[in-house]
Amino acid sequence: MSRPPTVPWTPTSAAARQRQADALAVIVATVTAVAPQLDAEQVRAALDRVARTRQEAPRLAEHLRAHPDALVSGAPIGPVILGRLVRELQAAGAAGLVVPRCPGCGRAAELRHPRKQPDGDGTRVEGERMCGSCFARSQVGRCSRCGRHTQLVGGIRRGEPYCAACRGTRRATCTVCGRHRPVADTQAGGPRCSTCRRRDPRPGSPAAAAASAARSTSAPPTAPPAA
Numbered sequence: 001m002s003r004p005p006t007v008p009w010t011p012t013s014a015a016a017r018q019r020q021a022d023a024l025a026v027i028v029a030t031v032t033a034v035a036p037q038l039d040a041e042q043v044r045a046a047l048d049r050v051a052r053t054r055q056e057a058p059r060l061a062e063h064l065r066a067h068p069d070a071l072v073s074g075a076p077i078g079p080v081i082l083g084r085l086v087r088e089l090q091a092a093g094a095a096g097l098v099v100p101r102c103p104g105c106g107r108a109a110e111l112r113h114p115r116k117q118p119d120g121d122g123t124r125v126e127g128e129r130m131c132g133s134c135f136a137r138s139q140v141g142r143c144s145r146c147g148r149h150t151q152l153v154g155g156i157r158r159g160e161p162y163c164a165a166c167r168g169t170r171r172a173t174c175t176v177c178g179r180h181r182p183v184a185d186t187q188a189g190g191p192r193c194s195t196c197r198r199r200d201p202r203p204g205s206p207a208a209a210a211a212s213a214a215r216s217t218s219a220p221p222t223a224p225p226a227a
C-alpha cells in the first residue's frame with residue numbers, strides 16, 4: 001500500500017532524506033506523547049495533509065524541540081503549520097491538544113502574521129504571531145499622504161504609511177499651485193506636482209516662493225511665474 005509523501009516534495013539527496021526523517025521522528029514522538037490515542041501513521045498522514053512546503057516539517061520539528069509543550073500550550077509562537085497540524089490532529093481524534101490562540105483576540109484562528117503593536121508604528125512583538133483581523137487592526141494609524149487616521153495598507157516600515165485610498169499614487173496638496181495632485185517631488189517647501197516641477201525645476205526659486213506667498217495670503221498672484 002503506497003502512501004503520499006509526507007511533504008509535497010520528494011527528497012533527492014541522502015542529507016535531505018535524513019533531515020526529513022529526523023523531522024518526522026521528532027513530530028511523531030512529540031504528538032504521540034501528548035495524544036497517545038493516535039499512532040505514528042495517523043500523525044504522518046495528518047502532516048501530509050497540512051504540509052505545503054519542504055521546509056515546514058523541519059521547521060515544526062525544530063520548534064517542537066525547543067518548545068515540547070507547543071501542542072498543548074496554545075501559545076501564539078512557532079511556524080504557521082503548528083496550528084494547521086493541531087486542527088488536523090483534533091479532526092483525526094486527538095484529545096487534549098490546544099490550537100495556538102491569537103494574542104490579540106484570543107480566537108483559535110490561523111496565525112499567519114507577525115504580531116505587531118496595535119498603534120500602527122510597525123513594531124513587532126518578537127516571536128509572536130497574530131490573526132489576519134488583529135494584524136489589520138494593528139495597521140491603523142495616520143496616513144502620511146492624506147492625513148486621515150485610518151487603516152494603513154503599506155509603507156509602514158519606511159515610515160511613510162499610506163491608506164488604501166492613497167495606494168499607488170502619492171497625492172498631496174502641491175505647495176506651489178495649491179492643487180491636490182500626484183506628487184512629482186518634494187522640496188524643502190513641501191511636495192510639488194509635475195506641472196509645477198516642469199515650470200520651475202529649481203527648488204526654492206523666487207517663482208515658487210512668490211506663488212507660495214501669494215497663496216498663503218489668499219491673494220491672486222500679481223505676476224505670472226517667471227519663465
Ligand SMILES: [Zn+2]
Binds near residue numbers: 130
Ligand atoms: Zn486576532
Ligand SMILES: [Zn+2]
Binds near residue numbers: 143146147
Ligand atoms: Zn491616505
Ligand SMILES: [Zn+2]
Binds near residue numbers: 174179193195196
Ligand atoms: Zn503644482
